[in-house]
Amino acid sequence: MPEGRLRLGICGCGWVVRNCYRPALAYLQPEFEVVAVFDPDPSARRFAAEAWPLATVCDTLDALIAEHPVAVLVASPNAYHIDQALPLLEAGMSCLVEKPVVRGVSDAARLLAAVAPGATLVSGVACRYRCDTRLWLDHVKQIQPVTELEMIWTRQHGIPSAKWHLRRDQDWTGVLADLGYHLLDIAGAALHWRHDELEVLAAAATSQMHGTAAAWYGESHLISYETDDRFVATVRLGDCRLQLQVSWIDEQPGDLVRLRARSPHGEALLEGLFGFSDNRRHAGQRVVLHQYGHDKPQETSFDPGPRLQRKAFENLLRDFHHSVQEVGADTSDELRFIAVVADAMRAKCR
Ligand SMILES: NC(=O)c1ccc[n+]([C@@H]2O[C@H](COP(=O)([O-])OP(=O)(O)OC[C@H]3O[C@@H](n4cnc5c(N)ncnc54)[C@H](O)[C@@H]3O)[C@@H](O)[C@H]2O)c1
Structure with a gap:
């Protein structure tokens, strides 16, 4: 060690x-x-x-x-x-x-x-190491078993501009590999990485082939690309219906992340934005737990700037350090969840 x-x-x-x-x-x-x-x-x-x-x-x-x-x-x-x-x-x-x-x-x-x-x-x-995501995952635990998961990350104009991002590269590029990977990972954590009884009900990858580059990568200018900029899917995982929607470019103004879990016992919501864009659809960053039968939903507000995203990298590195020292991390369930769901979604798109 x-x-x-x-x-x-x-x-x-x-x-x-x-x-x-x-x-x-x-x-x-x-x-x-x-x-x-x-x-x-x-x-x-x-x-x-x-x-x-x-x-x-x-x-x-x-x-x-x-x-x-x-x-x-x-x-x-x-x-x-x-x-x-x-x-x-x-x-x-x-x-x-x-x-x-x-x-x-x-x-x-x-x-x-x-x-x-x-x-x-x-x-x-x-993104799984953000403080707001951690709280949302904690709320999700309190309303198990989850029967509906809505996972959305959509940008009005946010194409990553590094050249390698812009070409289609054996499923290594595009919005599913980028924003979608984060949301699938968080969905997996919410479902304890369970992926038995998986059925992809719908999946579609599309592209406008040109759009405005993400401002936080440098200059915001119009670029052309050949990879997918929008991916939507509906997946059944046991008793849970997962809806995933990610886009680098969208007609609606402002960028948005919304994670919503529902169960017979309540609803857990995260609403705001991840990453470094300041083109927000909602000014606030909030996590809300609504347990049915309780009087009032419990709402927690977070700093809406990029501070949470930066802090997430610190949390991730701390976890890595701990895993290396303890030789304790077993990421096989995480990797298998993403691998199985991503394969099934792509098969449905073909
Ligand atoms: N977790 C997040 O929020 C987040 C955010 C941005 C990027 N990323 C990921 O980080 C990775 C890098 O993204 P980026 O935005 O920094 O891209 P980038 O293009 O800015 O940086 C990539 C770097 O890798 C170098 N490089 C090229 N070929 C290489 C090779 N064969 N071996 C080693 N280095 C090579 C390039 O010269 C460049 O310096 C990607 O996988 C991306 O998905 C994650």
């Missing part, structure tokens, strides 16, 4: 590392020591050299592995996640893999088989 500061490698040093992991790691200096950073892009390597002057900056993954990190954050473009996590896990290094971690059952099986004894695999699903 590694003691003290965890020797961390970082694979891919782009937007998410610079804007989300770097500030979180600055808070977590007692927990993590960044020892190596790999990125093929020289400008990203220059950034890494300034951000972590004591780390070895590498232009290959092998060079990063040669620095013997105990744990590695895989934050490269989606299509590299599996091929990079596999050798790291096989070499006994623990991995925090940014979402999407798996596209389907075959990816999950390969990844889980690769985890060497002593290593651990954690999914980089920051």
